[in-house]
Amino acid sequence: MQGIWTTERIRAAERKLLAVTPDGALMRKAAFGLSVHAAKMLGAPSGRRVTLLVGSGDNGGDALWAGFFLRKRNVAVTAVLLNPDKAHPQGLAALKRAGGRVVPVADSPQWIRKADLVIDGIVGISARGSLRPDAASLLEHIKAPVLAVDLPSGVDPDTGAIDGPAITADRTVTFGARKPVHALAPAACGEVFLVDLGLDLEDPDLVRLEAEDVAACWPIPGPSDDKYTLGVTGVAAGSAVYPGAAVLSAGAAVYATSGMVRYAGPAADLVRSRWPEIIATGSVTDAGRVQSWVVGPGIGTGHEGREVLATVLGAGVPVCADADATTLIAQHSDVLDARDPDTPLVLTPHDREFARLMGSEPGKDRVAAARACARRYDAVVLLKGHCTVVAAPDGRAMVNTPRGSWLATPGSGDVLSGLIGAVLAAGVDPWLASGAAAYVHSLAGELAAAGAPTSSSGILGAISDALRTLHWRKS
Ligand SMILES: NC(=O)C1=CN([C@@H]2O[C@H](COP(=O)(O)OP(=O)(O)OC[C@H]3O[C@@H](n4cnc5c(N)ncnc54)[C@H](O)[C@@H]3O)[C@@H](O)[C@H]2O)[C@@H](O)CC1
Numbered sequence: 001m002q003g004i005w006t007t008e009r010i011r012a013a014e015r016k017l018l019a020v021t022p023d024g025a026l027m028r029k030a031a032f033g034l035s036v037h038a039a040k041m042l043g044a045p046s047g048r049r050v051t052l053l054v055g056s057g058d059n060g061g062d063a064l065w066a067g068f069f070l071r072k073r074n075v076a077v078t079a080v081l082l083n084p085d086k087a088h089p090q091g092l093a094a095l096k097r098a099g100g101r102v103v104p105v106a107d108s109p110q111w112i113r114k115a116d117l118v119i120d121g122i123v124g125i126s127a128r129g130s131l132r133p134d135a136a137s138l139l140e141h142i143k144a145p146v147l148a149v150d151l152p153s154g155v156d157p158d159t160g161a162i163d164g165p166a167i168t169a170d171r172t173v174t175f176g177a178r179k180p181v182h183a184l185a186p187a188a189c190g191e192v193f194l195v196d197l198g199l200d201l202e203d204p205d206l207v208r209l210e211a212e213d214v215a216a217c218w219p220i221p222g223p224s225d226d227k228y229t230l231g232v233t234g235v236a237a238g239s240a241v242y243p244g245a246a247v248l249s250a251g252a253a254v255y256a257t258s259g260m261v262r263y264a265g266p267a268a269d270l271v272r273s274r275w276p277e278i279i280a281t282g283s284v285t286d287a288g289r290v291q292s293w294v295v296g297p298g299i300g301t302g303h304e305g306r307e308v309l310a311t312v313l314g315a316g317v318p319v320c321a322d323a324d325a326t327t328l329i330a331q332h333s334d335v336l337d338a339r340d341p342d343t344p345l346v347l348t349p350h351d352r353e354f355a356r357l358m359g360s361e362p363g364k365d366r367v368a369a370a371r372a373c374a375r376r377y378d379a380v381v382l383l384k385g386h387c388t389v390v391a392a393p394d395g396r397a398m399v400n401t402p403r404g405s406w407l408a409t410p411g412s413g414d415v416l417s418g419l420i421g422a423v424l425a426a427g428v429d430p431w432l433a434s435g436a437a438a439y440v441h442s443l444a445g446e447l448a449a450a451g452a453p454t455s456s457s458g459i460l461g462a463i464s465d466a467l468r469t470l471h472w473r474k475s
């Protein structure tokens with residue numbers, strides 16, 4: 001599991017380390033790492049042109065010191081100083097000593113335009129609000145690849161929100177530890193690399209699952225398993241108007257594990273013909289025993305949907321309430337009276353469903369929003385978006401960062417609900433189950449797309465490929 005810490009926690013850890021480290025040593029270590037990445041991006045660095053965008057804090061100091069190291073490799077370095085009086089004094093002196101050029105903002109456009117690489121040292125973890133106009137004015141001249149120092153300037157370090165002009169980096173080199181921006185604004189960061197500074201950090205504020213975490217919790221059959229022991233997933237989805245939701249959600253549960261899937265609802269005939277391995281009935285009341293329920297995709301928000309939701313909430317097994325079930329819960333909160341307080345509930349809102357549940361959309365701080373919703377409903381909340389945030393009522397939060405936006409296609413949420421239900425049925429902790437499902441979902445989307453737009457049926461068909469890439473601990 002990859003840990004991510006807020007800037008407040010990182011600053012506190014840095015203060016402790018700075019107190020026992022020779023002056024300037026941490027910055028030079030950070031800047032040397034930066035210069036190595038800059039050289040890699042340049043290919044053969046000698047004779048190439050690098051322009052540094054230098055703010056008045058230590059982020060600018062890192063850029064200046066990286067310029068110093070690049071001068072040692074015969075790179076032509078030009079520093080654009082946003083505030084010449086406040087530029088990091090030692091970094092500036094070192095760059096000048098090594099033969100770097102220094103220009104004010106007024107003269108900068110030509111140096112930015114003709115650079116082979118731009119290094120963004122405008123602002124780092126102490127950024128406040130959107131970029132000031134002088135800093136923002138530099139961005140329009142950038143034509144070369146960009147290497148961001150610590151984080152792309154203009155993106156909020158703790159929320160990843162972008163409120164105005166911002167750097168779009170090809171690569172970000174961060175120091176000490178990953179910050180929320182790196183998980184929440186992947187398109188602005190490009191590929192993120194970490195230079196270890198030896199910070200003493202524990203208990204991350206946010207985590208990101210890695211392949212081995214997903215493999216470790218994903219239910220796969222062992223020698224003593226049979227069709228029941230991995231858990232039976234119940235799917236209550238679809239309607240006469242939306243039978244496809246049932247096919248997608250139940251199909252995802254079929255592909256997710258080798259456990260049994262039961263379907264209950266008006267699309268029973270279609271589900272049976274599409275998935276012969278599913279036991280399908282018309283109603284949740286005669287569905288038979290299950291170890292989890294997925295409820296909601298395509299069930300509608302009328303009386304019948306409400307009855308179905310109340311029935312599964314009272315079944316004493318974990319429930320993933322998705323799509324119309326989320327809206328029903330928002331509109332008729334008394335339906336939750338049917339829930340046994342000890343049975344886990346997973347809610348999977350996108351922004352508009354979130355607004356129905358909470359009264360307003362998530363806003364800039366999506367992690368805080370998901371946490372608040374999780375507390376309010378005593379449920380795991382999986383807040384959908386480009387990056388998906390999963391929060392538990394006890395405050396645990398994780399983010400799934402996709403590669404690409406291939407999941408933005410109708411019905412892909414139905415696929416996700418089936419994946420969550422199947423992992424819940426195996427008894428996996430609901431927060432972990434939801435995060436692991438989001439991981440496999442986005443990986444399946446990436447594999448299905450393989451660089452060209454795909455569909456939810458495509459994502460469904462790539463679930464097995466996605467699971468195959470994990471490193472199983474048993475077989
Ligand atoms: N403290 C440490 O141990 C280390 C810190 N490092 C670097 O230090 C950075 C943090 O440095 P600082 O705390 O000095 O602060 P920053 O350099 O992140 O930013 C502060 C400066 O940016 C300006 N600023 C803030 N918001 C702005 C906006 N919206 N538009 C334009 N300018 C804005 C402020 O006026 C101030 O001059 C990190 O991001 C990292 O790059 C690294 O050198 C590694 C070691």
Ligand SMILES: Nc1ncnc2c1ncn2[C@@H]1O[C@H](COP(=O)(O)OP(=O)(O)O)[C@@H](O)[C@H]1O
Nearest residue numbers: 350384385386405407408409410411412413414
């Ligand atoms: N731009 C995007 N990048 C990555 N994932 C996205 C993007 N837009 C949507 N998604 C994901 O696609 C799924 C869409 O689900 P949902 O909104 O319920 O749609 P539907 O109801 O059509 O199934 C969610 O898992 C969401 O996180």
Ligand SMILES: [K+]
Nearest residue numbers: 120123149151
């Ligand atoms: K920066």
